[in-house]
Amino acid sequence: MGLTTSLIVIVLLIGVSAFFSMAEISLAASRRLRLSQMADEGNLRAAEVLAVQDQPGSYFTVVQIGLNAVAILGGIVGEGALTPYLAAGLAWFLDPVTAARIGFALSFLLVTGLFVVFADLFPKRVGMIEPERIATRLIGPMRWCMRLLKPLVWVFDTLASGLFRLFGLPVSRDERITPDDILAMAEAGTQAGLLAEQEQQVIENVFELDTRTVESAMTTRERIVYFLLDDDDALIRTRVVEQPHSTYLVCDGHIDKVVGYVDATDLFQRVLRNEPISLQGESGQSLIKKVLVVPDRLTLSEMLGQFRQAHEDFAVIVNEYSLVVGVITLNDVMSTVMGSLVGHDDEEQIVRREDGSWLADGMTPIPDLLRALDLDELPHQGQYDTLAGFLMVMLRRIPRRTDALTWGGWRFEVMDVDSYRIDQVMITRVV
Incomplete structure (x- = not known):
């Protein structure tokens, strides 16, 4: 075989x-x-490629037969074609034996290098860039090769399947997409510039609905604005003006004896018609609506289910002792999902300062805290839902102002306490 013919074959x-x-x-x-x-x-x-992905054994068997056969033929042709010419050139400077050995080595390296670059690295990188488009273009020729090599494919497939059964390995890959897979794809999309950081955060927040409890999004007990059954018209009007909300709890004597709730729109209608506002008697019964009461251990995902089932968007949260711990609305849940994409009337619960430290409200939910500090977890996680709960568990008592602890490279210092409630915590990096 001449040099030209050998090069064409290679x-x-x-x-x-x-x-x-x-x-x-x-x-x-x-x-x-x-x-x-x-x-x-x-x-x-594309449908053919999907079918092959479901049963890829024959496809990859053909690929391996082709690759190994070509590699062997390439070595034989390359050594026989190039070695004599390289050895003859080296014989001008070296003895014939040494020239032949070096010529063989150079021939081997040259042919191997050509195969590595042009038969492996380059085509595989091209295949990784647009895999679906290339797979659909090559599926036709590969189907033809599978039919041509069917006897060999059957032999090798039978042997491979026997080995899989021997070692108890699955014969097909698991195509189920897990939440971790979706989060990883969202993160990759953000890094590639296809998703905005806020959009990635929304996706993460959706999956957190199954782990975050209602306590992480509720309005806490001390911030609830409510009416008592015996409140008079003047008091109700004054409270609505000073503390405007869309919904108000109605209680009998104290906050833990909830009667129902009233809509601000119903109150405004009474005002516009110049009618007195009373929460007692027939007039009060027409205003007060039955309220949805849920336990404090519900997740936000379960809370959405409760809202959908009851056709309500407002609920009272009670603990195991039937004491009111907070209220939650559908808007609270959706604000948790949307995060920074929606505006907040109140200040953010955790704010980064210019020096790199953080100023956080004691009611900051643990997921938000972990995200801000770039931590994977906190100790005794699951025993608390907020930053205040974390400090109580770690200190084993009610924190006081100036109390501090260090964990995970961060120092948590209580800056302000109001009636046992932790208002502000300074979080600084420990150098």
Whole structure:
């Protein structure tokens, strides 16, 4: 075989090897979701790729037969074609034996390098860039190769399946998409510039609904604005003006004896009609509505289910002793999901200062705290839902002003306490 013919054969073998390498990596890297979208749009070859992904054994068997056969042929042709010419050139400076050895080594390195670059690295990188498009283009030729090599494929597939059964390995990959997979894809999309950071945060917040309790989003007991049954018209009007809300609790004597709630719109209608406002008698009964009462251990996801089932958007949260611990609205839950995409009437619960420290409200939910401080977890997690709860568990008592503790490279110092309630905590990095 002459040099020209040998070089043409080597080029053809590199092309065949590149074809199989690209076919292998494109099938493995193709995203089923994208292929399903292409198939729904009428791309028949995308449907064929999906079918092969479900049973990829024969496909990869053909790829391996092709790659190994080409590699062996490439070594034989390359050594026989290039070694004599390289050895003859080196014989001008070296003795014939040494020239032949070095010529063989150079021939081996040259052919190997060509195969590594043009038959492996380059085609695989191309296949990784647009795997779905390339997989759909190569599925036709690969189907033809699978039919041509069917006897060999059956032999090797039978042997491989026997080994899988022997070692108890699954014969197909698990295509289920977990929440971690979705979060990882969202993070990758943000890093690639396809998603804004706020959008990624919304996706993370949606999955947190199953772990965050209603206490992390509720209006706490001491901030609840409510009426008593015996409040007179003047008091109700004054409270609505001074503390405007869309919904008000109605209690009998004290906050833990909840009767129901009233809508601010109903009160305004009474005012516009110049009618007196009373929460007692028939007039009061027409204003007061039955309130949804839920336990404090519900998750936000379960809270959404309660709202949907009861056709309500307001609920009272009680603890195991039937004491009111807070109230929550549908808007509170959705604000937790939307995060920074929606505006807040109140100040943020955790704020970064210019020196890199954080000033946080004691009621800051633990997920928000972990996210701000870039921590994976806190000790005894699950025993508390807020920063105040974390400090109480760690200190084993009610924190006082100037109390401090250090954990995870951060120092938590209580700055302000109001009637046992932790108002502000300074969080600084420990150098």
